[in-house]
Amino acid sequence: MRSTFIDPGALRQELLLQAASLTPDGLGGHDTEWTEVATVFGLIEPVAQKANFGAGQTLEENTHRITIRHRVDAASGMRLIKQGRVFDIASVHDPDESGRYLICLVREVGL
Numbered sequence: 001m002r003s004t005f006i007d008p009g010a011l012r013q014e015l016l017l018q019a020a021s022l023t024p025d026g027l028g029g030h031d032t033e034w035t036e037v038a039t040v041f042g043l044i045e046p047v048a049q050k051a052n053f054g055a056g057q058t059l060e061e062n063t064h065r066i067t068i069r070h071r072v073d074a075a076s077g078m079r080l081i082k083q084g085r086v087f088d089i090a091s092v093h094d095p096d097e098s099g100r101y102l103i104c105l106v107r108e109v110g111l
Contacts, residue, residue, distance in 0.1 A: 004096040006067060011041045015066070016081040017074065034079065042068040044082070047105070062108040063090075070099050080106065 017037045022030040047063045064087060066080060080087040087106035095103050 004098075004101075006043075006095070006101050008069075010043045011067065011069065013042055013044055013082060015040050015042050015068070015087075017071070017078060018081060019073075019078050037073060037078070038071070040068045040071070040080075042066045042080070042104075044087075064106050064108060066104045066106055068102050068104065070094065070102050074102055074104065080104065 017040050018034040019037050021033050021035055023033060025031050043066065045065045045067075047065050049060070049062045052059045052061070066087060068074070074089070074092050076089050076091050078089045080089065086109050087104075088109055089104050089106050091105045092102050095101060
């Protein structure tokens with residue numbers, strides 16, 4: 001397989017990688033607490049933006065592709081934070097299976 005060229009100098013944005021931990025709330029549900037796993041540097045690239053209108057309100061969704069150095073603990077269900085912006089990780093894959101980089105497809109929340 002051909003290796004994909006990713007410029008390591010382009011990974012300049014500082015991001016916090018966080019994992020969710022669920023704690024019971026005593027009523028049969030759970031509370032989600034986010035704990036910091038690592039500080040990583042990445043490249044954020046916008047992919048798509050769409051707005052859905054329903055029930056008298058507009059719901060906007062922005063998707064991005066974030067490239068980071070390879071980590072064995074990065075997985076979907078985690079999130080990345082950059083200066084108050086929250087990116088929920090939908091999927092993680094190694095573009096050329098070389099173990100050098102990961103591409104995370106994310107949804108930006110809180111807009």
